[in-house]
Amino acid sequence: MRKLLEKLDRVDRRVIYVLMALSVFVPLVFRLDFPIPVGGGPSRDLFEYVDSLPPGSTVLISYDYDPSTMPELQPMAVALTQHLFTNGHRIIATALWPQGASLSQEVLSSVGDSLGRTQYSDWVNLGYTVGAGVSVLRMGSSMQAVYPQDRDGVPYDSIPMLRRVTVIRDLDMIVCLSAGDPGIHAWVMMAGDRYGVPVGGGCTAVSAPEFYPYLGTGQMIGLLGGLKGAADYETLVREGAVGCPPGTATPGMAAQSIAHLVIMGFIVLGNITYLSVGKGRKGASR
């Protein structure tokens, strides 16, 4: 028995990798579907705030991520865009990450087309800007100074829906979807704290704990944390609206559920071997 435990303790990391891959692969292939109950929390707070905006509000969504974190953040972008368009709001897309501009174009054009929303009247993609927090700060005195033209080269002042948006205060809400920095910190500190614009956010699950202090102080109105946050929002959007195309986060929750169980299984196994084989020999608790 002891030998077996010792063997398990020295298990090759590739065995862990294979089991991990299977735990994600199998639920996706067999389309396991788990219900997503959405309780009160930061996801619902964000949804309810968006829901309470008066029709015709202008919301800025900042795509501060790149393709690597797309699986977690793109479903949030899609669900948010569906929600905003369904409620008759206008969307300004920006990006503090270079590749965010292409990702936003994909979401806005596909969701916009499916809901009959048109570019420059209902949405505009201003594209990428350098400067991170400094750019956000500058938007406080002039949006046009930061974005003289949109992603396709159309001058800012010739875009109809931007005529009433000269400074950041003219926005009704900002949602930052962020995989790191620049991202939520910059929008909360510059747009929220300095200019009083309500800021919501979405981030990778790994970064979510970092933003809870902002939720506690009311500096953020809500937060979508990882795939779970995206699935929550998809569920809430589908509860209220008819004909919304299905999202990609909800099916992913089954895979994530099994993957979490597998990780927990490994942790339990690790502790059994640790306690049986002997603490003294290990000392690897750090």
Place this chain on the structure above:
Amino acid sequence: MRLVLPLIVTFICGMLMILQFFIPHRPFSLLGEELSDWYMIVASAAIFLGVVNLVQVHLMKISQRAKNWQYSPVVLLGFFVMTAAGAVWGVEEGRPFDYMFQNMVVPMGATMFSLLAFFVASAAFRAFRSSNWRATLLLLSAFIVMLGRVPIGDMIWRLFPGAASGAHPNLVSEAAEWLMQVPNMAGQRAVMIGAALGVVATSLRMIFGIERSYLGGAE
């Protein structure tokens, strides 16, 4: 002079940014905006620095047949093809740049991010040991959060007799949310306040020229 000039620039820019925060009157407000514009211009220009270095380093590797030089032509090819596609046909939807972005860059990026799942599993197996009571507490919290962040946590809880019809059918996710909103938030705040003070002190040291090692370490 090599060191004095950057120190003077740092001092003037730093003080101007602090003053414009407290003094909304012109010229401070305008200077703040001007400096922000300059920063954006300098940051844009800096992109070329990276590009030049990338090309230089890899051309050198190829010409010197340095170790692993075979990867360098792939880097240069990828760089030039993407740049040319964007410059010649633009970056709009349906153009070659967009096609390569959506079908090559996106899946490759997602592949790298997905590695995290494997590494988290292996690191958790190795590091999450119940070596003392604090580690055990951390372990239990981790279990609750891991279960509470996925639907299966509450599904398992509801298998217990009376749980589904009780006052808290979603107890696991509620407990996870409590852990995130109370102990986690307290810890995050503590680190955040400490780090923010570090930022203030480092900024002051830099503005007043006490900290100068970032300029090359010269005295």
Place this chain on the structure above:
Amino acid sequence: MREMAFLPALLALAAAAWAQPEQPDSTASPAQDAQTFESMFEAVCVTDAPNDDGGALEVSWTLSGSASPPDSIRILATPEGGEEFEAGWVLPGTDLFSLSGLEDGVPCSITLEAWAGGSPVSRSDAASATPSAQWFHSRRIGMFVITVLLAAVIFWYINRGKSGRPLFIREIAGLSAVDDAVGRATEMGRPVLYIPGIMDMDDIQTIASMVILGRVAAKTAEYGANLLVPNTRSVVMSVAQEVVKESYLQAGRPDAYRRENINYLTDDQFGYAAGVDGIMVRQRPAAIFLLGTFYAESLILAETGKSVGAIQIAGTAMPSQLPFFIAACDYTLIGEELFAASAYLSREPKLLGSLKGQDVAKLVIMLIIVIGVLASTAGTWWEPANRVADLLRFLTHVE
């Protein structure tokens, strides 16, 4: 302690500012200049925009509850001695409009027009105010006091450090291990890999990382180890090149400096992680430093580093990444320890003094938090405690 004599005066200023209610602009006080009208517009109020650089007014109004809401509202402005012009249009849900581009000191009257069915249906009477610029942001007095207070404490301790008094600094294991890690790499004949995080030079953690890089480079120069610094930002690369070059010069080994070893990979987060992983697997460094700002790539880097058997020293002030580093690295600098590196490694009195000042500032913040919590709690049954809580709220509020 004489240098600190101004502090009571500063605190008195803050207390006075807090105790005094905000005065409305004399030319724009609703009671004096702004006029109230009976029509579709129940009340129209024009005031000078507060805490701005001049040339702006704020217009607010309430619509009569009995009238049906208009389709839109047109804002018309007439500067004294000038012609009326259209300042903007708003939807009826809005009740505040900021008007800019006016001349300071010139009164401007504002009229609102309600529009329905494509034509004006009601017009308010004019209300006027004079735009002006402010010399101090009244809502940032508290922040000003705190900034001056923190700076004063830090500078006082810097002076103390300069005067030669010994200042104690506890041991930071991660920083003490720098020499051993570089020594190990030299013995094994393998390179040292230094990763300065994924952020630019405007991030204070990257700056702190550059400081430690200088020290690491001095050691690699001394021991003759190969130092690799892949970067994700071109400006960081330039700074890193300068820092390493300077360290090699000071160590008397300028010939050993290899500029091409401090190179740029890509700005892409996971592209960079892939590139660094490749370097780790191919070059098999014996020592890896992960110091700076990290996000989701932290574990990918740290786990790959562990798999190649390197001794790893990590450090970041990103709370969400710290657990990963603690799990996968041999030493981890937590939060402020990263910022303390410069003082710790150089032992320069001025830097040590600033570190001590930082600690005292932290103590002040802790006291403010404790007093605030106690005052707020006691305020529920003892009114004077509320005044203390309000003062602290005022001091810590930032707009």
